[in-house]
Every structure is written in structure tokens, then in C-alpha cells.
Amino acid sequence: MSFSFGFFWESLADLAPYALVNLQLGAIAFVLAVTCGTLLTIVRSFKIAPVNMVIGVFISFVRGTPLIIQIFLCFYALPSAGIDMGPMTAGIVAIALNSAVFISELQRGSLRALAVGQLEAATALGLSPLLIWAKVILPQLFRRIVPMLLNEATIVVKGTALLSIITVVELLRAAQQIGAADFRPFEPLVGAALYFLVINLVLATATERVERKIAAERR
Amino acid sequence: MTQPALAAKDLSLAFGDHWAVDRVSLTIARGEVVALVGPSGCGKSSLLRCLTRLEPPQRGTIAIDGEPFGRVGEGGALQSRRTIDRMRPKIGMVFQDLNLWPHLSAIGNVMRPQRVVLGRTEEEARTRAEALLARLRISELAHKRPAQLSGGQRQRVAIARALAMDPALMLFDEPTSALDAELIGEVLALLKELASTGMTMLVVTHEIGFARHVADRLVFMDGGRIIAAGPPSDIIERENHPRVRAFFNTMLAFRTPD
Amino acid sequence: MGFDPNVVLDYWPQFLEGAALTVRIVAVALVGGLILAAIITAASFVRFAPLKALIMVYLAVVRGIPFIIIVFLVHYGMPFAGIRLPALTTGTIALTLFASAYYAEVLRATGLALPQGQWDSARAVGMSPGEAVRHVIVPQILRPSLPPLTNYTMTMTKESSVLSAITVGELTYQGLVVQGNTFAPFEVFFVVAGIYWIIPALIARATLALERKLGMEENAPGTLSPLARRYLVLDRRER
Numbered sequence: 016m017s018f019s020f021g022f023f024w025e026s027l028a029d030l031a032p033y034a035l036v037n038l039q040l041g042a043i044a045f046v047l048a049v050t051c052g053t054l055l056t057i058v059r060s061f062k063i064a065p066v067n068m069v070i071g072v073f074i075s076f077v078r079g080t081p082l083i084i085q086i087f088l089c090f091y092a093l094p095s096a097g098i099d100m101g102p103m104t105a106g107i108v109a110i111a112l113n114s115a116v117f118i119s120e121l122q123r124g125s126l127r128a129l130a131v132g133q134l135e136a137a138t139a140l141g142l143s144p145l146l147i148w149a150k151v152i153l154p155q156l157f158r159r160i161v162p163m164l165l166n167e168a169t170i171v172v173k174g175t176a177l178l179s180i181i182t183v184v185e186l187l188r189a190a191q192q193i194g195a196a197d198f199r200p201f202e203p204l205v206g207a208a209l210y211f212l213v214i215n216l217v218l219a220t221a222t223e224r225v226e227r228k229i230a231a232e233r234r
Numbered sequence: 235m236t237q238p239a240l241a242a243k244d245l246s247l248a249f250g251d252h253w254a255v256d257r258v259s260l261t262i263a264r265g266e267v268v269a270l271v272g273p274s275g276c277g278k279s280s281l282l283r284c285l286t287r288l289e290p291p292q293r294g295t296i297a298i299d300g301e302p303f304g305r306v307g308e309g310g311a312l313q314s315r316r317t318i319d320r321m322r323p324k325i326g327m328v329f330q331d332l333n334l335w336p337h338l339s340a341i342g343n344v345m346r347p348q349r350v351v352l353g354r355t356e357e358e359a360r361t362r363a364e365a366l367l368a369r370l371r372i373s374e375l376a377h378k379r380p381a382q383l384s385g386g387q388r389q390r391v392a393i394a395r396a397l398a399m400d401p402a403l404m405l406f407d408e409p410t411s412a413l414d415a416e417l418i419g420e421v422l423a424l425l426k427e428l429a430s431t432g433m434t435m436l437v438v439t440h441e442i443g444f445a446r447h448v449a450d451r452l453v454f455m456d457g458g459r460i461i462a463a464g465p466p467s468d469i470i471e472r473e474n475h476p477r478v479r480a481f482f483n484t485m486l487a488f489r490t491p492d
Numbered sequence: 493m494g495f496d497p498n499v500v501l502d503y504w505p506q507f508l509e510g511a512a513l514t515v516r517i518v519a520v521a522l523v524g525g526l527i528l529a530a531i532i533t534a535a536s537f538v539r540f541a542p543l544k545a546l547i548m549v550y551l552a553v554v555r556g557i558p559f560i561i562i563v564f565l566v567h568y569g570m571p572f573a574g575i576r577l578p579a580l581t582t583g584t585i586a587l588t589l590f591a592s593a594y595y596a597e598v599l600r601a602t603g604l605a606l607p608q609g610q611w612d613s614a615r616a617v618g619m620s621p622g623e624a625v626r627h628v629i630v631p632q633i634l635r636p637s638l639p640p641l642t643n644y645t646m647t648m649t650k651e652s653s654v655l656s657a658i659t660v661g662e663l664t665y666q667g668l669v670v671q672g673n674t675f676a677p678f679e680v681f682f683v684v685a686g687i688y689w690i691i692p693a694l695i696a697r698a699t700l701a702l703e704r705k706l707g708m709e710e711n712a713p714g715t716l717s718p719l720a721r722r723y724l725v726l727d728r729r730e731r
Contacts, residue, residue: 017572075689076685079646079650079688079689079692079693080650080685080689081650081652081653081654081664081685081688082650083653083654083656083664084653084664084667084681084684084685084688085685087667087668087677088677088678088681088682088685091671091677091678091681092677092681092682095677096678169556173557173558173559174558176558176561177558177560177654179560180560180657187558187560187561187564191564194568201565201569201571201572204561204569205565207561208553208557211556211557211558211561212553212556215552215556215557216552216556219556286616288612288615288616315620316620319615319618319619319620320618321618322615322616322617322618323616323617323618325616327613327616327617329609329612329613331607331609333607333609333610333612333613335610335614335628336632337631337632337635346627347617347618347619350623350627351617351618351619351623352618395617396617399618
């Protein structure tokens with residue numbers, strides 16, 4: 016058996032629309048993740064002991080268990096609690112929650128590096144905590160973590176491939192279907208891999224550009 | 235007559251089409267102290283890297299104590315990599331940044347090359363290391379890590395490490411540049427002391443006072459070439475070459491007491 | 493919705509079997525990945541452009557595509573090389589390749605952070621490249637590499653769950669099987685998640701002990717002003 020380039024190009028063409036599916040799923044999940052993650056960070060800063068303890072357990076769980084299991088829990092287990100989501104929604108929620116936790120941890124790490132002097136100035140000026148968060152902390156935080164956020168975005172997009180297991184028809188599943196139809200599984204898989212690679216490269220280039228811009232601004 | 239400690243002929247090193255070292259010939263006799271002086275970018279550091287073959291020269295030959303190092307004669311065959319590696323420590327190099335190994339203690343830094351490269355036993359290496367540390371008056375620092383040492387102390391460790399390999403000559407790359415101003419005098423005194431024991435030395439330096447009082451010969455480099463060489467006072471005061479003149483006029487204008 | 497512990501208790505042997513296989517696969521991928529990563533890292537520092545390009549491409553590809561696709565590619569790609577291997581083998585190979593790329597990234601980064609002068613001084617004193625690497629470079633790379641290496645090992649452990657997609661009988665697969673039998677997804681996946689949860693915790697404990705043995709300082713929050721602590725520290729425990 017040898018690699019059929021003809022079939023490979025065919026598959027590439029057939030898979031194109033599905034690449035968009037992953038991009039869309041990833042985009043939605045990522046936006047959700049950033050929002051939830053930031054909210055999570057703000058809530059954690061209130062330092063209400065019981066709340067933070069629960070959050071702590073949740074974070075430990077999400078970080079310590081495989082994403083696929085979290086996806087299974089959202090898709091298979093939640094219905095028995097009355098929350099019935101279609102595979103796509105369940106998948107997006109699972110990926111978003113997962114990423115939100117990591118984003119919150121990223122923000123937590125970056126918070127340390129923030130200049131304390133600014134906080135002192137802001138408080139001295141009489142700004143309310145809410146304003147301090149909105150105007151002083153968050154903007155700086157995001158500037159610092161943008162490269163890491165982009166990295167997280169690539170992880171989110173890669174995560175969307177797992178949704179194939181819960182029957183979402185995205186790149187990987189489409190590739191499997193094409194492969195099954197012709198009994199040649201390999202070529203479409205390479206095609207799917209290529210699409211993911213391209214998406215990753217685009218995000219990586221964007222990251223580099225942002226990093227350079229930040230480095231220039233620093234001066 | 236004994237062989238010179240170092241005999242370099244027609245050394246040339248290019249980076250792309252720029253000749254960092256351009257047909258440099260240099261002979262250093264046993265016990266001689268040579269100061270290598272020149273403006274930034276003149277090729278001093280490149281020459282040092284050439285001499286130790288950390289950067290193999292495109293042309294030229296080097297002989298250490300009469301033994302060919304690198305190539306056997308001009309255009310001759312290249313020695314085996316192992317031969318070259320094992321000969322390299324015959325030139326004891328003390329880097330500007332010292333480059334001590336942070337994961338080893340001071341005495342560890344001095345012992346490890348002896349054991350790995352020279353194959354000395356643990357005991358032999360330790361005896362030699364302790365003797366050198368004592369001679370450099372840092373015996374009590376033997377078990378400290380480089381991070382725990384001052385700049386001057388670290389430099390002594392670096393010198394001990396190079397000396398432990400029984401080199402034919404010692405190469406110092408700007409020994410005073412990495413130090414605080416107060417320590418410069420201390421270092422120069424140390425170098426003077428080492429020189430007085432008969433050590434063959436090639437010192438890249440900006441310290442004109444040192445060149446004048448300690449060095450037997452001053453070699454001036456510019457644009458990858460040696461453009462003047464001779465007794466230090468002659469060169470510093472009487473050399474007519476415009477580049478040399480310009481350099482020393484500037485240096486002497488800002489002179490620190492010799 | 494109740495939590496029926498019987499599910500867990502009845503199928504305990506399956507879970508254990510799955511967990512055992514997961515640990516075995518991860519162990520192999522860990523060792524194999526490290527060895528491969530060491531080779532890749534060393535090769536990446538050789539001044540030979542085609543080799544370096546090849547390595548960079550390998551690292552970009554393995555880190556750029558989802559692990560599940562790597563698994564499928566290895567599994568369905570084998571027939572092209574004329575070999576038909578069992579899923580367990582192809583899955584382990586895929587995980588090893590995955591680990592090697594991430595480990596190599598860590599080793600390269602630590603290696604690049606090392607000043608060139610360390611290499612120079614080792615060569616200047618007469619060491620061969622091999623001796624320089626062994627006595628000067630590697631000791632300085634090991635310690636700082638340990639935290640990110642551990643981090644990626646935990647990632648790899650979680651990714652091993654994906655091997656269930658090619659029917660390797662590890663922990664997730666057993667979970668799916670039990671779920672198929674009991675139709676109690678919540679209990680099953682919760683327990684499975686729990687077992688996955690314990691493994692990194694155990695690794696973290698082990699690493700902490702290792703770090704202490706190597707004498708590494710822990711990153712303490714240090715002293716912060718009350719104002720800073722109010723905004724910048726999220727855990728009340730940290731002082």
C-alpha cells in the first residue's frame with residue numbers, strides 16, 4: 016500500500032469546510048473561556064474562604080483530569096442531572112470551562128508581576144476596587160498574558176478534535192468518515208493534520224508578532 | 235635554545251568576507267609577558283579564540299612549546315580532534331567572564347578538568363588544586379560555590395583552573411574589565427606577581443600602566459592586524475603610526491595613576 | 493440524581509486494570525520520550541542546517557496537531573511501512589513521540605539559556621564536546637528542567653486517555669466499557685476522573701521530595717505589602 020496523492024488532494028478539498036467548523040467551535044469556546052476565566056480570577060481575589068475553597072477544588076479537578084473525561088462528563092453525565100446539551104454545546108462548554116481554569120491560573124501568575132506602585136497610586140486617588148480592577152489591573156494583565164493566551168487558543172483549537180469522539184462532525188470525524196468510505200484512512204488523516212498545523216502556524220505567527228510588539232512597547 | 239612557548243604564523247580568521255584576524259604572526263618566548271592592546275573590534279578576542287582553536291583559523295599555523303597545534307605545517311594535515319582537544323589546555327585561558335562552572339565548588343572547578351582531560355587520580359587532582367588555591371591565597375574558599383564568591387575570588391579560581399592543567403602559557407582576556415574599579419589594582423598586582431614567577435603570559439588589556447610596568451613587550455592590533463610591536467614604553471610614547479598614536483593619546487588623556 | 497457507589501465497587505477490578513495499563517504506558521513513554529528528547533536536543537545544537545531544519549519541523553508538527561490525530565496517524569500509518577502493530581504498541585509509540593517533542597522543547601530552552609561561555613570554558617580546558625556536555629552542560633540543564641518536565645509528564649498522563657479512541661484498554665477505555673454496561677456515566681466518569689486526579693498528585697509529591705533532595709528553593713510568595721496582597725494574591729493561604 017502506498018500513499019495516494021490523488022486521494023490526499025481530494026480529501027483536502029473535502030475537508031476544507033470542516034476546518035471552519037473547528038475554527039468556529041474553537042473561537043466560541045475561547046471567548047467563553049476568557050470571559051469565565053477573568054470572572055473567576057476576580058471572584059478569587061475577594062478571598063471569601065468557602066468560595067475559594069470550592070473554586071480551588073474545581074480548579075484542581077479540571078487541571079488534574081483529562082479533557083476527554085471532562086467532555087464525557089458534560090455530554091454523558093449532565094443529562095442525568097437534567098442538563099441536556101447537544102454534543103456541540105456539551106463539547107464547547109467542556110473545552111471552555113477547561114480553558115477558563117488555565118486562563119485564570121495564568122492571570123493569577125501574572126498578577127504577581129504587576130507593579131504595586133500603580134495600585135498604591137490608584138488607591139490614593141480614591142478609585143473604587145471595581146475601577147481599579149477595570150482600569151489598572153486588567154488592561155496590564157492582558158497585555159502581559161496575550162502571548163500565553165494565544166498559546167491557550169491553540170490548545171483550545173486542538174481540543175476541538177476530541178469532539179469527534181462525541182459525534183460532532185468536525186475535521187477529525189469528517190476525515191474518519193472519508194477514510195472509511197474508501198477504506199483508505201491515512202490520507203484524509205494527513206489532510207486533517209495539515210489543517211490543524213496551518214491553524215497552529217497562523218496562531219504561532221500572531222503570537223510572535225504580538226510578543227515583538229510588546230517587547231518594543233516595553234522600551 | 236628552547237622552543238618559544240607560542241609560535242603563531244600567518245593566522246587568519248574570517249567571518250563571512252570579513253577578516254577578523256588578518257595574517258597575524260606572534261611568537262612568545264618562555265617567561266615573556268606580552269600585552270595585547272588595541273581599540274574595540276580590532277580582533278583581539280578573535281585572535282585569542284584562534285590561538286586556542288575555539289574558532290579554527292582558516293590559515294596559519296600554531297606551535298605550542300614547539301609542538302604543532304592544529305595543523306602540521308602550513309597546508310599540512312589537520313590533527314585529529316582528540317589530539318587538538320588534548321593540546322588545547324596547554325594554553326591556559328582565563329576568560330573575561332571567567333566562566334566558572336556554577337554547579338561545582340571552587341576546588342571542584344579546579345579538579346574536574348584535571349581528572350577528565352589529564353586523567354589524574356582524585357588524589358593527584360586534589361593535591362594540585364589545593365596547592366594552587368593556596369598559592370593564590372584562597373584556600374579557605376575551596377568548598378564554596380562560585381555564586382558565593384566575590385569577583386576577585388572567582389578570578390583566582392579561574393586562574394587556578396587554568397594553571398592546574400600545566401599550560402605552556404597563560405592567556406588573559408581583559409582581566410580587569412569585569413571587575414569593580416577598586417579591585418583593578420588587586421588584579422594587576424596578582425598578574426605582576428604571576429609574571430615575576432616566570433610565567434609566560436599574553437594579556438589583552440586596556441591598562442596602559444600594566445603594559446608599561448609589567449609587560450616585556452606590547453603588541454598593538456587594529457583591523458585584525460598587528461601594526462606595532464616592541465618594548466611598551468617605545469610603543470606607548472614613540473610609535474608614529476597614526477592609529478597607535480590616536481589610541482594612546484586618548485587612553486593617556488584619561489589615565490589612572492600607574 | 494443520586495450517586496450509586498455500587499457501580500464503582502462492582503467494577504473496581506476493571507478500573508484498576510485500566511489504571512495499571514495507563515501507568516505502564518506512561519512509564520514507557522516517559523523513559524522513551526526522555527531518551528528521544530535528549531538525542532533530539534543534542535542534535536539540534538549541531539551546526540548542520542538540514543538536520544536542524546528537520547528537527548524543528550518535527551517539533552512543530554508534533555506540538556502543533558492534536559494528540560488524537562497523532563495517535564491515528566501512527567496507528568493507520570503503520571501499514572504504509574508494511575507493519576501491522578497492535579493498538580497498544582502504536583498508541584505507546586504515539587505517546588512517546590508526543591512526550592519527546594515537549595521534553596525536547598524544555599531541554600532546548602534550558603540549553604539555550606546557558607551562556608555560551610560555559611561551553612567555551614569547558615572546551616578551553618581540553619574537554620571534548622562529549623565531555624563538555626557530560627560534565628558542564630547537562631548538570632546545569634537538569635535542575636531547571638525538572639519543573640517543566642514534570643509538568644509535561646502530567647500533561648502526557650492526561651493525554652494517554654485519548655488512546656481509548658483506538659481501543660487501547662487503559663483507564664478511559666475501561667470507563668467507557670463500564671459505562672456501556674451500567675449506564676451510570678456520572679459515577680463512572682467521576683471515579684475515572686478521580687483516579688486520573690490522584691496520579692498527578694502522587695507525581696507532584698514525588699517531585700517535591702526530589703526537588704528538596706536536589707536542594708531547590710521553593711518559590712515563596714515572599715513579603716508583599718498589604719495593598720499588593722489585597723489585589724495580587726488570590727489565595728488566603730499565601731502570606
